[in-house]
Amino acid sequence: MIKKILIANRGEIATRITRTCKSMGIFVVAVYSDADKNALHAREADQSIHLGDSLAENSYLNYKKIIKIALENKVDAIHPGYGFLSENPDFAKALKKNNIKFIGPSVSSMKSMSLKNDARSMMEKAGVPVLPGFSADGLSENQILKKCENIGFPLIIKASAGGGGKGMHVINKKNEIINKLEGAKREALSSFGNDSILIEKYLQNPRHIEVQILADNYGNIYTLADRDCSIQRRHQKVIEEAPATNINLEVREGMAFQAKQVAKSISYSGAGTIEFLLEKNNFYFMEMNTRLQVEHPVTELILGLDLVELQIRVANNEKIILDYNKDSIKGHAIEARVYAEIPEKNFQPSPGKILEFNFPDKPYLRLDTGYLANDEVSSYYDPMIAKIISYGVNRDDAIKKLSFALENTRLEGIKNNIDFLNKIIKVSAFAEKKINTDFINKFWKKLISSKESKDLLLDSAAALYIKFRSSYYISKSLSPWHNNINWRHLGNDFENISLIYDKEVFNYEVKILNSSEFLVIDEERKNKNIFKILNDDFSKKLSLLRNNKKIENIYFTVNNDNIYINQSGYSLNLNIRDKFYLDIKLEASEGSMDSPVPGKIAKVFSKNNQQVKKGDILVIIEAMKMEHSILAPYSGKIIKINVKEGQQVDEGYTVAQMKEK
Numbered sequence: 001m002i003k004k005i006l007i008a009n010r011g012e013i014a015t016r017i018t019r020t021c022k023s024m025g026i027f028v029v030a031v032y033s034d035a036d037k038n039a040l041h042a043r044e045a046d047q048s049i050h051l052g053d054s055l056a057e058n059s060y061l062n063y064k065k066i067i068k069i070a071l072e073n074k075v076d077a078i079h080p081g082y083g084f085l086s087e088n089p090d091f092a093k094a095l096k097k098n099n100i101k102f103i104g105p106s107v108s109s110m111k112s113m114s115l116k117n118d119a120r121s122m123m124e125k126a127g128v129p130v131l132p133g134f135s136a137d138g139l140s141e142n143q144i145l146k147k148c149e150n151i152g153f154p155l156i157i158k159a160s161a162g163g164g165g166k167g168m169h170v171i172n173k174k175n176e177i178i179n180k181l182e183g184a185k186r187e188a189l190s191s192f193g194n195d196s197i198l199i200e201k202y203l204q205n206p207r208h209i210e211v212q213i214l215a216d217n218y219g220n221i222y223t224l225a226d227r228d229c230s231i232q233r234r235h236q237k238v239i240e241e242a243p244a245t246n247i248n249l250e251v252r253e254g255m256a257f258q259a260k261q262v263a264k265s266i267s268y269s270g271a272g273t274i275e276f277l278l279e280k281n282n283f284y285f286m287e288m289n290t291r292l293q294v295e296h297p298v299t300e301l302i303l304g305l306d307l308v309e310l311q312i313r314v315a316n317n318e319k320i321i322l323d324y325n326k327d328s329i330k331g332h333a334i335e336a337r338v339y340a341e342i343p344e345k346n347f348q349p350s351p352g353k354i355l356e357f358n359f360p361d362k363p364y365l366r367l368d369t370g371y372l373a374n375d376e377v378s379s380y381y382d383p384m385i386a387k388i389i390s391y392g393v394n395r396d397d398a399i400k401k402l403s404f405a406l407e408n409t410r411l412e413g414i415k416n417n418i419d420f421l422n423k424i425i426k427v428s429a430f431a432e433k434k435i436n437t438d439f440i441n442k443f444w445k446k447l448i449s450s451k452e453s454k455d456l457l458l459d460s461a462a463a464l465y466i467k468f469r470s471s472y473y474i475s476k477s478l479s480p481w482h483n484n485i486n487w488r489h490l491g492n493d494f495e496n497i498s499l500i501y502d503k504e505v506f507n508y509e510v511k512i513l514n515s516s517e518f519l520v521i522d523e524e525r526k527n528k529n530i531f532k533i534l535n536d537d538f539s540k541k542l543s544l545l546r547n548n549k550k551i552e553n554i555y556f557t558v559n560n561d562n563i564y565i566n567q568s569g570y571s572l573n574l575n576i577r578d579k580f581y582l583d584i585k586l587e588a589s590e591g592s593m594d595s596p597v598p599g600k601i602a603k604v605f606s607k608n609n610q611q612v613k614k615g616d617i618l619v620i621i622e623a624m625k626m627e628h629s630i631l632a633p634y635s636g637k638i639i640k641i642n643v644k645e646g647q648q649v650d651e652g653y654t655v656a657q658m659k660e661k
């Protein structure tokens, strides 16, 4: 019996596995790297053990160390999650040798599916439909060119050992082949340690449909419905749903049948997924993932199953009897992957610290997260923060509920794709079930935020900020230390502030009309708007009127010289330049200037022993692609600058020390 499990993973999947283990009364051992010292997965486990430094090679991929920890702590089994060691047959083999159960299939099943080339040719021989294609390994340039021409263009080059959508290149014409092939080989070798390459026909806008498999060690193989994972960016899934929609019964049953054949042909045991590409009622085997998938929750919700529990039971050598048939599918589930990334900048990852993370608590919503408020999304690992999953009586209902979830999730301090996800499911083609892998490309203009919505949030931020500042002033002014600040009375004149968004500066003049109304002027953009703030508890959702038109569902946070404003999931991270506010803040600092954020020192403007004037910039820190200036709080002498350009600093690190004149 498995009583103690080590989870060789991190982030949301580690916390998700922990949840099931605890419900089964199993003791959980977590492992963590330096960067994950305070991570949620380590906090939630019964015991957590340090694994190594932040580099994955020295921690989550270091299986010798993991096995050593497992032996020392007498764990019965290891759950690998997905990614990292989950599809590494050498790891599974080493566990077997050490008498530790691997929660996954046998070494030989894993091996047969670990290279796309081998898997493909094996499946082709077994009669499973595959796209025309070939292994480029060991072939001369001429042979490759000939084979490509025979298949016809476009073609796709894939790293045979690849994963996560990496190492794929589309070839549109003959003269691109050799160049792209060479690049792909180099990339495959450096990313996956193997330069084996597969070339196959490229379908322009297919659907990605996959079948969930569960098999025990007694010959019971179940196909647990299918999923559509066609909504992808850079060949990586972002929205997944179950069951796959708009598929005729014959095709659906054909895929389930073939998936079962695949599993049978390699005597599969445990949970696995067979992936197909579907185009015009023809489907083609793409690959098998011999592990739990990121998107497994959508299957769990429509079937009322816990796949992690089933994996553990299979590893326990239990016979799995499921009363499963077509009618077992109830309702519809959709998952959205929340990433710390900037969709507009080619989905560039944007790590950083999460300041707020509130998620609506509803029975029809599920949040699988690796992070909570105050946690750091590190640049060492995948930028996925969480998965938001909705369950509805039907697809339309699930879309509506997912949209509600995305609009009412408050995720601040870190750039993310929540608004982008919401926009995807709101495109009418999504509701009309017209989905394929080209969807994001095709509807790109509808998915990125418009200039109007950006301007609206910027202008609102200017009004809200002045309101916030006066509340801040009032609370500070109650303290005897702050009653000497030269604050003009409300309504007297204009306040000048600048908001910086993505290096662009917006200069505002804000006139305080009364305690809740503000005239916000941006001369450069010729904008004049009257804002009325309808409720002013900044810890809650706010609503405003702009020229009498209601704007709802706003969250507004000020943290040092950063502003986070969010409307229905669309958020901006802004930098504020406001001499008055900085003055109030700097009053408090005595002698030492600490970094307000974790980041990199971009520029050092001062030296030891230098005389500086109040307000001079001493150091600029870059974090989450934004610049934060550390200013001299008073005129005086620098005692010591503790940083160099390029240095990484933690939040609270003392950047400089000085003495008042």
Ligand code: ADP
Residues within 6 Å of the ligand: 131, 156, 162, 163, 164, 165, 166, 168, 200, 201, 202, 203, 204, 206, 208, 232, 235, 236, 275, 277, 286, 287, 437
């Ligand atoms: P990975 O193992 O990196 O996830 P997959 O082989 O599962 O790679 O493919 C990921 C995605 O790449 C697919 O879902 C699909 O969108 C695209 N893709 C892969 N092969 C083809 C192909 N032959 N034609 C069109 N798209 C493809």
